[in-house]
Amino acid sequence: MIELQGLTKTYAGKRVVDDVSLTLQSGEFGVLIGPSGCGKSTTLKMINRLIPLSEGRILINGDDVTQLPVEQLRRRIGYAIQSTGLFPHWSVARNVATVPQLLKWPKARIDDRVDELMTLFQLDPAEFRDKYPHQLSGGQAQRVGVARALAADPEVLLMDEPFGAVDPLTRETLQAEMRRVHAQTGKTIVFVTHDMDEALALATRIALLNGGRLVQYERPIEMLVDPADDFVREFIGQADLGLKLLSRRFVHQYQRRARLAPETGLERLDEHAWLVDAEGRPSALAGARLDDADAITRVKPEWIATPEMSMKEALSRMVWYRVTALPVVDRDGRLIAEVGMPGVMGIEGDGAAREAAS
Amino acid sequence: MSVAAERSGRLRRAATGNLTLALLTLLLVGLTLGMSQLEPLFRALFPDLSQPLYSRDSFLNLMLAHIGLVLVSSLISVSVGVAAGLFVTRPAGREFEPMVSSLAAIGQTFPPAAVLAIAVPLAGFGFTPTIIALSLYGLLPVIQNTIAGLGTVPASTREAARGNGMSAWQILWRVELPLAMRVIIAGVRVSVIINIGTATIGSTVGAKSLGTPLIAGLVGNNLAYVIQGALLVGLLAIVTDLAFERLERRYTFG
Numbered sequence: 001m002i003e004l005q006g007l008t009k010t011y012a013g014k015r016v017v018d019d020v021s022l023t024l025q026s027g028e029f030g031v032l033i034g035p036s037g038c039g040k041s042t043t044l045k046m047i048n049r050l051i052p053l054s055e056g057r058i059l060i061n062g063d064d065v066t067q068l069p070v071e072q073l074r075r076r077i078g079y080a081i082q083s084t085g086l087f088p089h090w091s092v093a094r095n096v097a098t099v100p101q102l103l104k105w106p107k108a109r110i111d112d113r114v115d116e117l118m119t120l121f122q123l124d125p126a127e128f129r130d131k132y133p134h135q136l137s138g139g140q141a142q143r144v145g146v147a148r149a150l151a152a153d154p155e156v157l158l159m160d161e162p163f164g165a166v167d168p169l170t171r172e173t174l175q176a177e178m179r180r181v182h183a184q185t186g187k188t189i190v191f192v193t194h195d196m197d198e199a200l201a202l203a204t205r206i207a208l209l210n211g212g213r214l215v216q217y218e219r220p221i222e223m224l225v226d227p228a229d230d231f232v233r234e235f236i237g238q239a240d241l242g243l244k245l246l247s248r249r250f251v252h253q254y255q256r257r258a259r260l261a262p263e264t265g266l267e268r269l270d271e272h273a274w275l276v277d278a279e280g281r282p283s284a285l286a287g288a289r290l291d292d293a294d295a296i297t298r299v300k301p302e303w304i305a306t307p308e309m310s311m312k313e314a315l316s317r318m319v320w321y322r323v324t325a326l327p328v329v330d331r332d333g334r335l336i337a338e339v340g341m342p343g344v345m346g347i348e349g350d351g352a353a354r355e356a357a358s
Numbered sequence: 359m360s361v362a363a364e365r366s367g368r369l370r371r372a373a374t375g376n377l378t379l380a381l382l383t384l385l386l387v388g389l390t391l392g393m394s395q396l397e398p399l400f401r402a403l404f405p406d407l408s409q410p411l412y413s414r415d416s417f418l419n420l421m422l423a424h425i426g427l428v429l430v431s432s433l434i435s436v437s438v439g440v441a442a443g444l445f446v447t448r449p450a451g452r453e454f455e456p457m458v459s460s461l462a463a464i465g466q467t468f469p470p471a472a473v474l475a476i477a478v479p480l481a482g483f484g485f486t487p488t489i490i491a492l493s494l495y496g497l498l499p500v501i502q503n504t505i506a507g508l509g510t511v512p513a514s515t516r517e518a519a520r521g522n523g524m525s526a527w528q529i530l531w532r533v534e535l536p537l538a539m540r541v542i543i544a545g546v547r548v549s550v551i552i553n554i555g556t557a558t559i560g561s562t563v564g565a566k567s568l569g570t571p572l573i574a575g576l577v578g579n580n581l582a583y584v585i586q587g588a589l590l591v592g593l594l595a596i597v598t599d600l601a602f603e604r605l606e607r608r609y610t611f612g
Binding site for chain 1: 514517518520522523525528532533537
């Protein structure tokens with residue numbers, strides 16, 4: 001648990017962080033967000049004392065951070081930054097092992113931990129252990145940076161715009177990985193970004209700062225549906241609010257029973273229906289194509305949705321592939337349900353999804 | 359270029375470099391020990407000279423004395439220079455940076471002959487005033503490159519080192535110095551090469567070096583002596599330079 005109490009930072013008489021108080025429970029993914037100069041990075045860096053605080057208190061699991069020797073404190077807190085900050089003269093394995101080495105773990109334990117973390121971030125240890133940072137792609141380097149931050153199993157992980165310098169596609173992959181790693185490790189994370197979509201994709205709590213002050217501290221859905229003031233409303237952006245909401249909702253909240261096509265009489269169907277193969281995997285769709293409603297179309301892999309997929313992504317695929325329904329499959333690829341355009345509209349109207357998602 | 363091709367190209371270049379270095383070292387040792395074997399050659403080249411081979415001292419003695427001068431003065435330059443460069447890049451010494459930089463620059467603008475002239479009345483003739491002059495003269499490149507080398511360490515790398523819980527010493531030893539080493543060594547290389555050349559003027563105040571036959575040749579109008587001294591000094595400088603180049607390459611990352 002991280003508690004900020006009346007946290008203030010003054011530079012030359014100017015309060016760049018002004019009386020910020022919030023509590024982040026253990027295992028939560030907290031995102032500090034706001035326009036440039038709002039004090040979000042400063043707030044983050046006061047937690048591991050890279051920047052000394054001027055007033056207030058920071059408690060990690062009840063310990064006042066200013067009461068601990070600073071190096072000892074930082075070894076308890078993982079730290080990942082935008083430009084990775086990997087040590088260019090050290091191999092990937094040695095970079096990941098930075099904090100365990102400082103803590104003088106035995107070599108065998110360090111080696112095991114490095115392999116474990118590289119596997120967690122889907123970097124094959126055999127291939128990547130002995131590579132140097134300059135031999136990595138941006139996404140790989142960033143994974144190593146986060147792996148290094150997690151190496152000594154810290155109580156808290158601080159991340160300062162870690163995905164700010166990678167291309168949008170890699171960023172989404174890294175975000176998905178971060179969600180998975182957070183779910184697997186249950187770490188308490190404080191994450192700084194200026195990108196609302198990134199915050200919505202990751203956060204369990206969002207703290208919106210402006211001019212050094214905490215404007216709203218809320219769960220993502222509540223912030224979207226109930227912004228505290230005009231600044232929050234403006235920062236979230238009104239134009240695609242609907243889509244932003246859908247990015248916090250998941251297919252399993254919207255899916256409905258899939259209708260299987262009858263053996264014969266496909267041409268007389270009044271509604272679309274699915275054909276499955278011997279293993280129960282969706283193979284074709286009768287009807288439901290926007291361009292030719294009567295056609296029977298083979299199911300493309302890109303259509304297939306999973307219960308964990310965000311509704312934003314499902315909707316995007318429907319629009320892109322011009323199909324009004326997607327098959328939803330289980331882990332083995334068997335058809336379990338479908339999700340369709342009418343579903344998106346229907347549930348949105350009665351507010352059921354809002355309850356379900358929050 | 360593929361990684362494999364780049365690697366094999368680099369290996370080939372390194373191999374050629376090694377061969378050059380080995381051959382030149384052999385030549386240097388050979389000439390130092392066997393200069394007297396070349397007496398017929400010098401006699402043929404300079405038929406007017408009665409004494410075409412410098413023989414008041416062995417070239418081995420002169421070479422060892424020369425290397426001794428360079429070694430001692432460079433050791434002083436490097437330890438003082440690196441220490442000063444480190445000091446002015448730490449938070450405690452940052453305000454001294456302009457002063458140290460200009461002091462070192464002034465050391466460089468003094469002609470070594472002038473420093474010798476000042477040092478002789480203070481330290482007498484011979485080894486000591488030469489060491490003072492050479493040490494002062496070699497200081498600037500070391501200080502400059504130590505400051506520049508530490509400056510090449512990216513701020514993000516330093517921040518990551520701090521954020522991961524390294525102490526100031528650990529950051530210096532494990533991160534800053536290894537990353538700055540290539541540039542620092544380049545400074546030492548310049549300093550040592552300058553000193554190999556400049557050490558010859560030590561002979562004007564009585565310090566034994568490869569400058570001794572050079573000066574004797576200039577004074578006595580004996581071109582053969584000048585060539586013999588200059589040849590060995592030049593070769594020593596080239597061999598040392600190549601050796602430093604190999605050392606620098608070890609500290610290239612990415």
